Amino acid sequence: MQSQITTIEIIVRLFLTVIIAGMIGYDREYKNRPAGIRTHILVCVGACVIALIQQEIGFQTIDFARSYPKYTNVVRVDEARLIAQVISGVGFLGAGTIIVTRHSILGLTTAASLWATAGLGIATGMGYYEIAMISAFVVIVVLTLLQKIIHVDALKKVEIKYRDKVKTKNYLQKYFISHHIEIYDVKFSMEQSNQGVVYTNIYKIKIPRRLAYTTIIEDISMQSGIVIVRLINI
Structure with missing residues (x-):
């Protein structure tokens, strides 16, 4: 056929x-x-x-x-x-x-x-x-x-673990304000480790269009006293 x-x-x-x-x-x-x-x-x-x-x-x-x-x-x-x-x-x-x-x-x-x-x-x-x-x-x-x-300013969750409570919280506050990052929610916890107390902040933030979340993570990770910085799912 x-x-x-x-x-x-x-x-x-x-x-x-x-x-x-x-x-x-x-x-x-x-x-x-x-x-x-x-x-x-x-x-x-x-x-x-x-x-x-x-x-x-x-x-x-x-x-x-x-x-x-x-x-x-x-x-x-x-x-x-x-x-x-x-x-x-x-x-x-x-x-x-x-x-x-x-x-x-x-x-x-x-x-x-x-x-x-x-x-x-x-x-x-x-x-x-x-x-x-x-x-x-x-x-x-x-x-x-x-x-x-089309750019959607999606909400992101960033987990930050650190040791120096006062110094790190002041740094983060100034960083978010200077980069026009809006904070919608924050959760705080602490845990005891062999090397001392480790504090954890989980921020729900809105990132401006001109700023990449990878830049934020890189900038914060370079601060002394920061243990972990990572993006997590909402």
């Missing part, structure tokens, strides 16, 4: 898939994320291949029904069956890029980009070029430009 999709069409779809996924994967690899160019390309190409196979199955079913009309009511084809398996399968792959630590979760954006890349591969494989190109543009804009255009 002859293929309904020409060889040129297959090459064009796969080539477009590689270009689209490569651009998305480049952004992830440039930012040193778990899944880079090759991973995104392979996911997108795999989804494209599945979509091509799904289309071929549909065309072959139609040809079979034309050749054997008496089996028309028996033969069935579900256009979404293989595609649904791709989406669920990529979910497991995306889960592998998520790193969960005690105080943070990393890799969610990369997992989402892999899932979106699979969708782009399906669109390309099915021949929906307009959907694929516009969607790819949107995904790339979200990954590269959205954070620069």
Whole structure:
């Protein structure tokens, strides 16, 4: 049974898939994320291949029904069956890029980009070029430009452990005021260690747009008497 999709069409779809996924994967690899160019390309190409196979199955079913009309009511084809398996399968792959630590979760954006890349591969494989190109543009804009255009002054929690109570509290108060950092809440505790009393402050703060939380942690950690400075989840 002859293929309904020409060889040129297959090459064009796969080539477009590689270009689209490569651009998305480049952004992830440039930012040193778990899944880079090759991973995104392979996911997108795999989804494209599945979509091509799904289309071929549909065309072959139609040809079979034309050749054997008496089996028309028996033969069935579900256009979404293989595609649904791709989406669920990529979910497991995306889960592998998520790193969960005690105080943070990393890799969610990369997992989402892999899932979106699979969708782009399906669109390309099915021949929906307009959907694929516009969607790819949107995904790339979200990954590269959205954070620069829209900035959310999210609340952060910073845990600071120190030994010199008076000196450190005065320093922190002056630091937050001079850097226009708003304090929404603070929790204080203390514990006895072999080297003396260790005080702990957990601040819930709002950081100005021009200031990165990494800068705050680095600045505070350089102060004498500071034991630990780290960002924790709210």
